[in-house]
Amino acid sequence: MKNELRKLGVEKMGKKKETITIYDVAREAGVSMATVSRVVNGNPNVKPVTRKKVLETIRRMGYRPNAVARGLASKKTTTVGVVIPDISYAFFAELTRGIEDIANMYHYNIILCNSDLKKDKELQLIEALLEKQVDGLLFLGGEVTEEHREIFAGAQVPIVLAGTRDDVDEERPFVTIDQVQAAKDATQVLIKEGHDRIGLVGGPLDDPIIGYPRYQGYKEAMEEAGLNIDENLVRLGNLRYDSGVKAAEELLSSNHPPTAIFAVNDEMAVGVIHAAQDLGRKIPEDVSVIGFDNIPLAAQVRPLLSTVAVPMYDIGAVAMRLLTKYMNDESIEDNRVLLQYRLELADSTRLKEF
Amino acid sequence: MKNELRKLGVEKMGKKKETITIYDVAREAGVSMATVSRVVNGNPNVKPVTRKKVLETIRRMGYRPNAVARGLASKKTTTVGVVIPDISYAFFAELTRGIEDIANMYHYNIILCNSDLKKDKELQLIEALLEKQVDGLLFLGGEVTEEHREIFAGAQVPIVLAGTRDDVDEERPFVTIDQVQAAKDATQVLIKEGHDRIGLVGGPLDDPIIGYPRYQGYKEAMEEAGLNIDENLVRLGNLRYDSGVKAAEELLSSNHPPTAIFAVNDEMAVGVIHAAQDLGRKIPEDVSVIGFDNIPLAAQVRPLLSTVAVPMYDIGAVAMRLLTKYMNDESIEDNRVLLQYRLELADSTRLKEF
DNA sequence: CTGTTAGCGCGTTCAT
């Protein structure tokens, strides 16, 4: 009575078309809603003939299941939320690709949100995602504060950290690498080359994910080697190319410049290389440079950048896989995983092996 | 009676917690569901005292609105679908950032899907997105085929193309740039430098978005200048760095090599530069190179890459803005928009002005 | 300004 009446609506682009429901299909096929629901959801308890008939009228009527209604009834949305600092960073883009591939494989969709590492925005996004009844949440980058823990604890769905970790909440699952050790390794490459004045182009030290741990690794390596860290050796940037350029200019034009530089990410490392070259230094003859991440850029500059190869795609993929296990109540053996990284020694360092 | 009973559930991470509804809040606050709904949705028709009371019990009970239920009742999900070729391409990552920023500004979330330019996957993703009742759809890259048009036509929601266009369906809104003209301009830079043997490192010619139109622009410029296009001048890659390297190696080691090369995207252009350098050619003295897109990489290599600066972020932002207009039934003046690009002439060409 | 009452479209018992 209602379906019959609404056929006179004006049609603009994608507006006001009759919306055909499971009920319409049922009536048309001469079965009940339940039966239609069964065939749509692949329930085997349907006689083949009936199934065929229903499938046929579904096709004929152009019926499209309403996932929102299904979500309300079943309490599952097959959608997961992803909160990420900034998709325009190659690092996160690659990681997100890993997430999406696995999500897709398990028939989930992802709602992607950029947080710009702003705590308030992060919290607000997480809240919005939970309101949308995502079946799970992936949280990347940024510090996990007490407020995060609070909202995480109140969530009805599993939440996995990717590319970061929470050392306070010992239960919170995560997938990342050992940042400190990796940074230490990178520094040790430089030490092993024989340098004793090794500069650091770091990130913000109040960043508990990149800036601080990678600084920590540098510091530990230096101390263990009995090397000095004077303030002429350390500059902090914002992880972008330009800040790497600036940092290197300062470091290299000091009275007693470093002969090797560890930049805590590749973008800055490439900035360092270019700044050094502009100052007439040869890489790696005059200055050795090592980066961190192994984004595509590392292989698209000359000299090829030596760096710490972080399995970005895998971090995303493994984190998403872990999340699916939680969502499907699969048994999970390890929920705090540190993935392997490796040193990718190319042409910006003299050492090619470690 | 039910809410009271379910308090004995075991609690694992994010599982089986009591879900508190608008009804619970209403009962607790001594008002009706409608009133709670009103304050949640900011409806002004609520006495301040009442509003305060409701807000208070919402806070106290930790009530979180269920967007799925809201979506079913209101027929709006405040979610838009985004189908993109590959988020790990800098070009699309930047574009997506533009989309998300504007979406966020208008309180929409985005469901992101990678299609890898595979038609079947595209269609299937679009279908899934429509089932999820997105309020609108942004489709990027890839060819718009008859099957696309069919499913677009059957959609109940507005669909806007970004970074691409459909020349068959004259009604389909889009936001992009004039690819042919831009490629023509890039080629003309090289022509104006005085080259008569200008190589092209192109994309797949069956790609109607990048490969073909940019080839077309090259061809038109050459023809208008009365220059020859022999097959020793053209190589096709897959838009990635490595294929640029390979293409340039072939072009430059031929008997009569080009003295300038137009690569249809920056990744390949940088590959061209490096291949040329490895062959002992100086850029731009021996070979001029111009790229296309102006991804960050263009400013992170030496020599700095001359390129066509495509407003990637803006394409995304404007497309999303256009989509919001459709979704909110705002009046829209122009629904097929070509954004401005500009030539960014840096150090890989000799010409610095055009 | 507030409450009542229908649905929104579908999954899911529980019968049959």
Next chain:
DNA sequence: ATGAACGCGCTAACAG
């Protein structure tokens, strides 16, 4: 193997 009926949590008239 199939159908009837209820409920998921909320918005949207409509009354008052």
